Amino acid sequence: MTIKLSRKLNSLLIILGFGYLVVFSSPLTLGGRVVDSTKQNNQSAQFILDNGLKVALYRQGHLPLVQLVIGFNVGSKNENPEISGLTHLLEHYLLFRTNQKINNKDISLVIREKGGYYNAHTGRDLLLIEMTLPSENFLFALQCVKQLAFNLDFNASTLEEEKQVILEEIGHLQDDPHRYGTSLTFQQLFRGHPYQQPIHGTPATLAKITKDQIKEFYQRYFSPQNAALAAVGDINLNEAEEKVKQLFSSLTNPSPPSDSLPPVPARKEKSIITKEMDVNQAYLFLGFRGPDYNHDDQYTIDVLTEILGRGINPLLNQVVRGRRELAQSVSMNYTSLFYGGALIISLTLEPKKINQAEKEVIRFLKTLRRQNFSKEDFYGEAQIYVYDFLEQAKNQIFFRTYQAQENGLTLAQSLVRFLLLNKLKERGSYLEKIDKITSSDIRKVAGKYLSQGNYVAIKIIPFDKDK
Structure with a gap:
């Protein structure tokens, strides 16, 4: 028996280039009874198998392709310093182990023969395995994903x-x-929390990771109750649902993961690290804590990131590339994770200007709580002559949102991320939330996240040739 959803699916939205990816605005819930899985306009469906596997299907028929993504709620956050890099190593092994067969043929060879693509990604929160094939091979694609994710065998040489x-x-x-x-x-930024583990690990930790450690880790986290599957493309929803049930319902669960990760500790002071590299220019990275994946501030942070370091006329560009020409380039990105977020400003510049650029950017960020971002902040004829940073940022976000809906693989990734990380009962419409943001909201979150002084500064400079 399959547990079905009792809620209808609402809008499917996604935005590229931001740390926050939005999908079904209604959350995945079990409800109070077993009902038919929801299908809205014959475009989408969600359901949960008895073994706990969360599934989302979305019909996108403009190309004869199907994109599959299966994700597991495991990443570098689940490692300790002794096994740092294990999740990424396991990802590599799952994908590229030798003698991996399907229907008595090498799985990678058969996928390529059918015109397919597959890959995997490890992050701090999740591990994702993805595949694209012509939609006529949907059942084969499901078989491949199941084989890659749920059938671990070991080859020491591999x-x-x-x-x-x-x-x-x-x-x-x-x-x-x-x-x-x-x-x-x-x-x-995440010192004192498992997020501080480098995703790739280190040469020392990789050398010490054993087959038994990988097996134990795999058995703990790679189970259907800790996973989500998304299929996007030219599919028939009813047939797709039956095929998913046919292949994945028999999977069983070991004991459930019992990780209880601590909250991200508060940052109390500024951190500055300088590294020398074989480069000609200098690179400056300024990091700030941001809101997590389920925090309501993320919408305003998306707009603030667009205003400061993205889009057509970013404000930071005026600060560091104006009269003083402190930097050749500047950008800003926001990454939302389950336990916290990160805002990172990146600059490329001459080594002699790196300290001055840091001072100017930090000084400017502290003024944001008093800045005007919209023509609505002005009165009368003054509105005619001001540049509306807020409106421009919203327009860019709207444009990329609609554009991103055409990318089936990214939609599938976003669905899986949502199914595994979302904890909100009602997320609402992403674009409606973006549209309601005001200059006052921007000033508030800028003061909250960018004006506290407890930031991280990473400075990469050329080797000192005189040493």
Whole structure:
């Protein structure tokens, strides 16, 4: 018997380029009784199998493709310093282990023969496995995803090969100032919390991870009750639901994960770290704590991020690329995680200007609680001559929202993220919330998150050739 939803699905929305991805605005709930799974306009359906697997289906028929994503509520947050990098190593092994067969054929070869694509991603909160195939191969795609995610067998040589691959990835990351600086910023922002673990681990921790540790970790977290599956594409909802039940209902659960992670500790002081690299320019990363995935401030933060460091005419561009020419480029990004969020401002600049740029950006951020962002902040004829940063940011968000709805794989990723991380009973419409944001709201969250002084500064500068 399958547990069905008692709520109708509302709007399916998603936004790219922000840390917050929005999907079905009604949450996945069991309700008080067993009813038919919901189908709205024959476009979408949600249901939960008896074993706890959450499933979302969305019909998108403009291309003859189907995109599948299965996600597990496990990431670097579930590691300790001794096994840092284990989740990412397991992801590699699940995808690229040798002698992995389906219908007595090599799974990667058959996927390519059918014109398909598959990959996986490890984050701080979730591990995702994704696949795209022509929609006529929907059942085969489900079989492949099930094989990859729920059928672990070990080959010691393959495990060691994947460790070497990840060591190369770590080397590439440490040679890339943008990726390395962002990683260091996260580690410092969430110091004292499992989010501080680097997703790739370190060469020392990877070398010590054993087959038994991976097996124990896999058995603990890779179960249907800790997972969500999304299918987006040219599918028949009734047939798709039956195929999902047929393949996944027989999966069973070991003992449920019992992790009780601590809240992210409050930051009490500023942290500054300087690293030398083989680069010609300098790179400055300023990190601030932001709202988590289920916090209502995230909508205003999305707009503030657009105003400051994205879009057509970002305010930070005026601060550091104006008369003083303190930086060649500046951008800002917001990442929302289950236990907290991160706001990161990134600058590329001359090494001699890095300290002055930091001072100017921090000084400007402290003035945001007094800034005017909309023409509504002015009166009379003055409204004609001011640039409406708020309206421009909203328009950009609306545009990317509608544009992103065409990307089936990103929709599927967003659905899985929602099913596993959402804790709100009613999320409401994302764009309606964005549309209601005022300058007063912007000033309030800017003061709350960007004006406290307890930020992280990561400075990457060229090697000192005189040493």
